[in-house]
Amino acid sequence: MQKLIITAALTGAEVTKKQQPNLPITPEEIAEAAYEAYKAGASIVHIHARDKDGNPTQDYEVYKEIKERIEAKCPVIFQPSTGGAVWHTPEERLQPVELRPEMATLSCGTCNFGPDVFMNSQEYMEKFAKRMKELGVKPELEIFERGMIKNALALVKKGLIDEPLHFDFVMGVPGAIPGEIRDLLYLVESIPQGSTWTVAGIGRYELPLATAAILLGGHVRVGFEDNIYYKKGELAKSNAQLVERIVRLSHELGREVATPDEAREILNIKRK
Amino acid sequence: MQKLIITAALTGAEVTKKQQPNLPITPEEIAEAAYEAYKAGASIVHIHARDKDGNPTQDYEVYKEIKERIEAKCPVIFQPSTGGAVWHTPEERLQPVELRPEMATLSCGTCNFGPDVFMNSQEYMEKFAKRMKELGVKPELEIFERGMIKNALALVKKGLIDEPLHFDFVMGVPGAIPGEIRDLLYLVESIPQGSTWTVAGIGRYELPLATAAILLGGHVRVGFEDNIYYKKGELAKSNAQLVERIVRLSHELGREVATPDEAREILNIKRK
Amino acid sequence: MQKLIITAALTGAEVTKKQQPNLPITPEEIAEAAYEAYKAGASIVHIHARDKDGNPTQDYEVYKEIKERIEAKCPVIFQPSTGGAVWHTPEERLQPVELRPEMATLSCGTCNFGPDVFMNSQEYMEKFAKRMKELGVKPELEIFERGMIKNALALVKKGLIDEPLHFDFVMGVPGAIPGEIRDLLYLVESIPQGSTWTVAGIGRYELPLATAAILLGGHVRVGFEDNIYYKKGELAKSNAQLVERIVRLSHELGREVATPDEAREILNIKRK
Amino acid sequence: MQKLIITAALTGAEVTKKQQPNLPITPEEIAEAAYEAYKAGASIVHIHARDKDGNPTQDYEVYKEIKERIEAKCPVIFQPSTGGAVWHTPEERLQPVELRPEMATLSCGTCNFGPDVFMNSQEYMEKFAKRMKELGVKPELEIFERGMIKNALALVKKGLIDEPLHFDFVMGVPGAIPGEIRDLLYLVESIPQGSTWTVAGIGRYELPLATAAILLGGHVRVGFEDNIYYKKGELAKSNAQLVERIVRLSHELGREVATPDEAREILNIKRK
C-alpha cells in the first residue's frame, strides 16, 4: 500500500474565529499553521486566503504572500483552493493558479451547499482545467457527488486534464453525497484504475472516513475547513492536532506516512 | 411484487420537433399522446407545456388546458413538471401546482445539466414542497444524484413532505449520476423502506434501466423527454411505442402492469 | 457489448421425468434436445448423462455417445459436467473430460446443496484443472459463493488454469449464494478484468438473472437442470422454449445472439 | 452507536505452540488468558479446548473445567466453539453446549477451509440449533460465505433460532469469502435489521476488518485462533495484547467498550 498522504485544510471559506478561536486567518497565522501541520505529518496544505477582516478572498497577492511564507518554513506542498467561497466569481476563484503552485483544487460540478449553491458549470470547469494545464498545475479533482467523477473524465477526454488523476471526495456536505462508508466505497469503485484519491469528511464524518481511507489505500484530508472539533463537544486545539491523530491511527494500522517528496512521487508531480 | 406503474414523459423541455418530428407540442397533441400512452399501458403522464412557438412554458393556463383535455379522454394520472426548463424562475415553475393535480414533480437538488445548471436551492425546494402539501399534491421526488435523497429526507423531517415517499431516479443526464445498473442499485438501497421508486434513464440508458426496474420491483418512466429513439439510429414513432415495449417486457418477465387506479393505490394518492 | 452466448443445461442430475415429463434422458433424447436448443439460439449445451434407469451417471461411454450424436446434428459446443451428482466420486466425475471436449465445467469449492453437500476440495479442484489443461479443455468455472472466485484464482496462480477465465455464477441454490441482482453485481465486480461470465439462476431466479446478464454484458444459462417452469405454475415445454424466450428478450433489449463459432471466439476456444 | 463488544478467540483448533509460543493450551492457561483478555477489555471469550497433548478436543469435561476456572476469575461471557476441528464428528462438536453456556457458536454452512472441508450440513445445523434452543444457549451464527446467512434465516423460519440474531463474519479463510471491506459491507447489508454482528478477520485481515467494524457499528473478534501476529513479522505477546490494541483504536475513534454485562444487554442474553 502507498504511504499515506495527509492534507491539512487549514482555514476554509466558512469557518470563523468565533466558531474556532484557533483558526489561522492572516498569512502569518496560516504559514505557522502549515508549518505545524507539516511537522505533525501533513505533506500537503490546502489553502483558502482571508482578507484583513477575516473574510474569504481569492486575491492573488494574499495567496502569494501565504505561499512565500510557507515555502520559507518547510517543503510541504502548497495547494490553493480554486473553490473559494460560494459567492466568488470564477475569475476571482482562478487567481491563485497564476502562482503556478504544484497543485490546486478543481471542483467538478455543481451542487447545493447548505442554503447556498456551489456553482461549477461545465464552461468554467473547462476554463479552470485548461489554465491549470497551461501552467503545469496538478489538479485535485473535488468530487461532491458521483456525477462529478463523470464530469472529470469528460475533461480528460477533451485533453484538459492529464492522467494519472487525483480525486478528493468531499463527503457529508449538507446538499451533496452523505459520508457513510458505503458512499465512500461507491465512489472509490467509480474512478479509473491507477488514480489516487483522498477523502475530506465534513464534521463528524471526518474521522471515520479518514480511518476508512487508511484501510482502503486512499489518502486523508483533515483540518478546520472540514471539521473544527476534536471530538463531540470539544473543539480541536489546532489543525496539527487533527493531523497528529491521523498519524497515530495510520501507525496503529500499519501504514507509513508520506513526506512531501514521497507525496510528490505518489501524485506524479515534480517539485518546482 | 407490485404491479408496474409506467409513466410516459411525453414532451420535456428540451426536445424539438426537428429532432423528433412526432413530439407532441400543442395541448391537443399532448392530450392525444397522453391518450395513446394510456391505451398502451401508461398510468401516469408527465407533462411539460409548450407555448405557441413550441418553447417550454410553465404558464398556468396552458397546463390547465392540457389537464382538461387529458381528463376528457382518459383516467390517466396527470403529473405536471415543476422542473420546467433550466432558465425558468422558481415562481414560474411552480404554477401548474395551483391546478391541484394528483401529482407533480419536485426536484431535490442542484446539478449540472449538460452546459446548463439545473437550480433547486434548499429555499425553493422547501417552498415547492410546502405548496404541494397545502394543495394535496403528491410529490414525485426527482433525484439526479445521491445527495438529493438526503435533501428529500430533510424536507420530510421539516414536515414538508408526508410519507410514504415516491422517488424518480433520473439517470444518465450529462453532469449528474450515470445510468449503470450499479448506480441504480446504489440509489435504490439509499431510500427508506416503504418508499416507491421509478427510473427515468436518459437516452441509451432508458431501456436497460427500465428493464432493471421491472426486475427490481421499481417502476418505469419512458418517453420523448428522456429518449427519442426506439433503437440506435431509429427514431421512435410515438411515446406510445416506447410504452408498448415496456408492457411487452413486463409481461415477458412475469410482472403485471398497473391501471391508473392501481397506480393511485400503490402510490397512496386519492383520485380527485 | 459482446454477442450473447446462451447455454442450454438440458438435463442436470436431479430433475426427474416425473417432475418434468419433457426431460431428455437417453442419448437420443439429449442429442435431440441439444439440436432444438441450438436451433432456438443456444451456442453451448451443458450435459449431464443418465443411465438406462434415468439415474445420473458420469460414465465415459454414455458421454461419448451423447457427444457423437450431438456433433452429428449441429455445431453447438458440447460442455459436459464434471460436477455430476452429489454422490459421485471425483474420479467418476472427471471421466467426460477424457473425451477432450471443447469445454467442461469445473466447480470451484464446497457448499451445501439443499440437504446434501457438494464436495469440491482443493485437492480435487487441482486434479480436475490439471487434467483439463493437459487435454486442452476450457474450464467453465462454476461459482456458488464469493470465495470460490478466490479458489479459482488460486488455480490460476498455480498455473493450472489459463486466462482469460470464464465463470458460471450458479445462483439461488438452497445452501449457497442467493439469486438477487445485488448478489450478481457483487460477483461480477469480483472477477478479473477481461474475464467472461454467464449466470445460471436456479428456479424462479433463472429469468430475472438471465435478463440482468443480458443488460450487464454477461451471458446466460437456462434449461431444465436449473429450472423446469416456463412461468409460475406452468411447466416449460422444452429446453428450447426457455432458450427462445432469452433470444426474444435479447433482441428486444438490443443485443445480438452468438452462434457457436462466435461463442468460440468470445471464449477464446478453438473448434476441435 | 452501541458500545463495542470485543471477543477474544484465545486458542482455536489449528494453531500450535510452535507457531505461537504464548498460545494457551491447558485449562489453567486458557483461564488465565481469558482473565487477561477480560482485563484488557474483552467481554466474551471464544473457547476451543485442547487435550493433554495439545490437540483439539470437544470433550465435555475439559470444557467444564475451563468454564469453571474462568468463572472463578471474572464475569466474562464464556462462549465455547461447536465448530471444533475439521475432523470432529457433529456429536463430538456439540458436547460443550450441554454445559448450558450463555452463548456458543453455530456454523451455518459448509465450505473449504484450506486443504480441508469444514462440514456443516443442513441436518446438523438443525440439530445444533435445536439443542441450543432447548438449553437456552444464544447462538453466535458463524458465517463464512453469503449463503450461510440464508441458511441461518432458514433455521429461524423453522423455529430453531430466536431473534434477535447475532452473526459472526469469519472472513479471509482460504477457501471462503475474502476479507476486504467491500466483502464486509456486502455481508452487513445482507442481515436482518435489528441483528448484531461481529467480525473475525483471519491473519492480516484481522486488524483492518476490526477497525471497519468499529466504524460501522459492528463488534470485533481478535485472538490467536484468527491471527497470531501483532504486526507483519512480529508475533503477538498475548491475546490480551491484541485486545488492548482494539480498545485503544475504539477509544481513538470515539466508541466506548462494553463490559460483559453491557454485552449481555446488547446481545439480549441473561446472565446465568
Ligand SMILES: [Mg+2]
Ligand atoms: Mg449535484
Ligand SMILES: [Mg+2]
Ligand atoms: Mg461455501
Ligand SMILES: [Zn+2]
Ligand atoms: Zn477548500
Ligand SMILES: [Zn+2]
Ligand atoms: Zn420533466
Ligand SMILES: [Zn+2]
Ligand atoms: Zn450441471
Ligand SMILES: [Zn+2]
Ligand atoms: Zn472457533
